[in-house]
Amino acid sequence: MNLSLYTEPSRFSEPHAKGKHVVIIDVLRASSTIVHACENGVERIIPVAHVEDATKLVPTLDREATLLGGEREGIKIDGFDLGNSPLDYTPEVVEGKTLVFTTSNGTVAIAQSAPADEVIIGCFLNLRAVVEHLLTTRPDEVAILCSGNLGQLSLEDFVCGGYVVRSLEERLGSGLVRNDGAGAARSLAGCLPDIEGVIGSSTHGRKLAALGFEDDLEFCSRLDAFDTVPVVAEGRITGKIRNRR
């Protein structure tokens, strides 16, 4: 397995995506929210890059069965039903619903990955499930695409990517060939075992804490809490539940 990690999506153009199986990581908070919504029975998620795409889409859908979710600058968008706090995506709220979803970085990474062979969503919450999925499907070419923050590396995404690399390496040994980004992230994950500390010290984590989202930080740092692997296909995300305990 050839494994490349990208620190942010702006250079992840078509030649990089093509033929690859992509894991999109946006720990704070798009990946964590998508995983939680899928775990809690959302019917499908329609990721869109721009707020206007979301508002244009709504009149074409059954409004009763549709939720509008997402953020800009960390805050719920005006007129939307939900923000980007994973804790709001409870079974009572999301079960059986269609979620139209837009965030600052995560949905950009999803759009960039369109040419890939497979796109799945990962974070600390479903880390083991993502790794098991990759070990079962055994693609030759895997890309870990960190969402980053407006074109820059995000500590929490980079370290989470490193945890994926480390888990794959433990199982595949020399069968795993990594790029430097994957190697650097893996080494960093090895020396930063305190996930909540990583998330809390990150730029985005500190910003969310200042906005009052401390509970989200604690939630997003839970390792292997869920077995859902959200899969992006034909512009829709649906949850694939693996290894239900």
Added chain:
Amino acid sequence: MNLSLYTEPSRFSEPHAKGKHVVIIDVLRASSTIVHACENGVERIIPVAHVEDATKLVPTLDREATLLGGEREGIKIDGFDLGNSPLDYTPEVVEGKTLVFTTSNGTVAIAQSAPADEVIIGCFLNLRAVVEHLLTTRPDEVAILCSGNLGQLSLEDFVCGGYVVRSLEERLGSGLVRNDGAGAARSLAGCLPDIEGVIGSSTHGRKLAALGFEDDLEFCSRLDAFDTVPVVAEGRITGKIRNRR
């Protein structure tokens, strides 16, 4: 001091560069070669992004006093006097000369930094001198711009950047405010103390070793070997010798 580290230059556009003091890091090998050439008395270096720019420039210069140096794919360019092996830039070869220089990644980073207030060249060879320079000039906004490799993170540049961050942090304490890239690189530098191991295990290091440049890897891993801080100004690089022991 606000310190931002960028893993590669493609997103380092004008708004990022403006008002900043930039340290360009290309351990393998542009920064190391520039530092060695300056240390050994080169008169000035003219960095150019493309091979054609170099060959167009030569007829306008005194050929006797001019050297053409650089690489593509790690190899000396046809018709050039020198490749990108820092060991070739001895006093006998470079003293008093003008060097027209083009490399795959380093000179791209230099071009991207043009709008900055100051641009200096760093690597392991002159790490302490770079840090002392920043501590003396005390700019408010510093960017460490890793050259990376064709738009991706390079392990050796990222770790070297982390060493700079760590040294600044030791001296400035809470007076240093870092972005996540700088924080990640610093943490990684802290857990990878074997510089020659880092360079040897990097993608670019392994490629250079396969091309027969093992001696360059050993040379580029020497920490604080020189006190030269090359400064880029008005399209020219000149060496500023600091703290001569």
